[in-house]
Amino acid sequence: MENKRTCLYDRHVALGALISPFGGFDMPIQYSGIIDEHNAVRKACGVFDVSHMGEVMVSGPDAERYVQHIFTNDISGAPVGKIYYGLMLYPSGGAVDDLLVYKMADNRFLLVINAANIDKDVAWMQQHTEGFAVNVDNQSERYGQLAVQGPEAEQVVEQVLGLPCSELAFYTFKETEHDGEPILISRTGYTGEDGFEIYGAPDYIVRTWDRLVASGRAKPCGLGCRDTLRFEVGLPLYGDELSENITPIEAGLGLFVKTDKPDFIGRDAVLAQKNGGLSRKIVGIELTGRAIPRHGYDVEADGKVVGSVTTGYQSISTGKSVCMALVDIDHAKLGTPLQVRIHRKLHDGVVTKKRFYEKNYKK
Amino acid sequence: MAKVLEGLYYAESHEYVRVEGEFGFIGITDYAQEQLGNVVYVDMPEVDDAVTAGDDFGAVESVKAASDLVAPVSGTVVEVNTALEDQPELINQDAFANWIIKVKLDDTAELDSLMDATAYAAHCEA
Known part of the structure; x- marks a missing residue:
């Protein structure tokens, strides 16, 4: 195509x-x-x-209740002009996508989604409109x-x-x-x-x-x-740190998953993970040498594979070889020594925060 | 336009060999460094390692991706360019001056299967 x-x-x-x-x-x-x-x-x-990002307008009398149903963050009582980051989840807790929700009016929301997921997301949204007086309009081309x-x-x-x-x-x-x-x-x-x-x-x-x-x-x-x-700055990319097989709790995005909301798709699964059922999570790893960990490389401990690199670079701002990786929970504590297999050789590293450089937002 | 030097032997995978007596200096071409962009790491073998024509012997990494280094000839590594450990960007500055490994050639007849400068320049155009 x-x-x-x-x-x-x-x-x-x-x-x-x-x-x-x-x-x-x-x-x-x-x-x-x-x-x-x-x-x-x-x-x-x-x-x-x-411009590749997708835009979907959700409107109608039940627009807010519908967004609350498919979206993990809580938009209730939001003023017009406010934006929320969150996710759409499968019942398994895996991510359909991560997205921004713009509150345009009390009954109208603009959902900004990842380019690669536009068709999948729109189909998912349309499949879940039953019981809601809502219109889902893919305006990405506009x-x-x-x-x-x-x-x-x-x-x-x-x-x-x-x-x-x-x-x-x-x-x-x-x-x-x-x-x-x-x-x-x-x-x-x-x-x-x-x-x-x-x-x-x-x-x-x-x-x-x-x-x-x-x-x-x-x-x-x-x-x-x-x-x-x-x-x-530790922001996730769908396809690397998030996927249909990686939940936002595993990705460390619990802040954007409001399990105190009574209902949203995937809530039961992520609630169980929030309550101690987490078997793996995304961590930061800083390597001692200059070899560069890349997506998909094995993370090892004591000769066993305990995880996989999701994104890695030689940080341009700090010069250090660092990565995010999805690792078994037993190896996820800050300071845990781990190794990454790069070009057949094992390279020493240690678990760090995922934020390798401080954000500089103006709030 | 990428530089192509006369007198070197070139592989389709964009490595070159500069022959001095029984030794070959292997690096990546100017065209290859242009395609890669900023080189930030070179993964090199160790002295005394054997390299085999057609097999990986390391990798050159840009910000975005790792590209395997394929040995154009077989031999034994007698020296690695340690300057690249701290200054991988030397490859961007002059790929032909900054070879990656020096090998003792197993069989100079292997050179016959590589391209000369004219053929390699045409290969890059294609």
Whole structure:
């Protein structure tokens, strides 16, 4: 099957991006280089094309009750303009996807989902509408999306785009008019830095990208550094730290799973895990040497395989070889010595926090 | 455009051999380092290890991924380029100057199955 392209595909080609398939799209992995782009986001400002993300509008008289049923976080009593991170779960507790829920109105919510999961998620949502007066509308084709990220993001959005955003609190959004178009801007991101995500019609997104890039104040950044940035601050990626076989409790995301809600799909399974039934979990591992642990490599202890690497890099910000790994609970305590098998050899490491670099959010 | 040096032997998997007497210096080509991007780690064998033509002898790692190093010829490792342990980025700066291993060649006839500069340049274009 041919990959989809975002509205910015021609811009990526013109900028000489290295393009690879991701989530069913041909996406830019890097322009000037992953290290250069990563550092731009940590120290100044970068702009990402994240138009591949999916958007699903849930509306109707029972919209809130329905979202509460399929989503692990608790949105009851939320004000319009608030955003929640959480998951949709299978009854087993495994993750259908992780997502953001934007409260647009009392009876309308925008769900932002992973590109690779759009078809699966929409089908899942539609299968679970019975008993709810609700409409589930996949609007993914209607939106382009930019992420402007980094300590200078607020200044860049306000000064280059003339789009006021300083009043937005972390995990809130507003709908507004900009450059003659209705748009949505939120203080969210996936880098561990302050930043904004801007949703709008494809033509608007292309014009806005051009203004940001032409200003020289937002470096074009690809999915390569998006992954190294999110990894360093311990944020999960569906397919690595989360999957249909990995629950959010195992992934350390219990904070976003409100088992005090009376009902949501998967609640029984995750409640049992919260109450002490956890047999494995995602940990951080720091290696003593420079060899780089990668997704799928075995984690060993005393000659036995006790887990598997979910994401690993030589951290660009710290230079250390680090990974997240799903390991048996007996080997998950901070400070536990473990080994990772890399190119047939075992390399020593120790269990650490998953956060290898401190987040720098503006709350 | 990637550099291709005359006088070296090239493998389809983008390693080169520079022959000096009974020794071969093995590294990755300029084209390979361009494709990889920032090299952040080189996994190398140890001195006295045997390498076999067509088999892995280590890996070159970019930020994103590990790429196996395939031995273009068979031999015994007599030296590894230890400068790459602390400065793997030397490969990006000059891939031909910064060889990875030096081997004592088992059989110089193996060189005949490798490409010369002209054939390798065409291989990269294809």
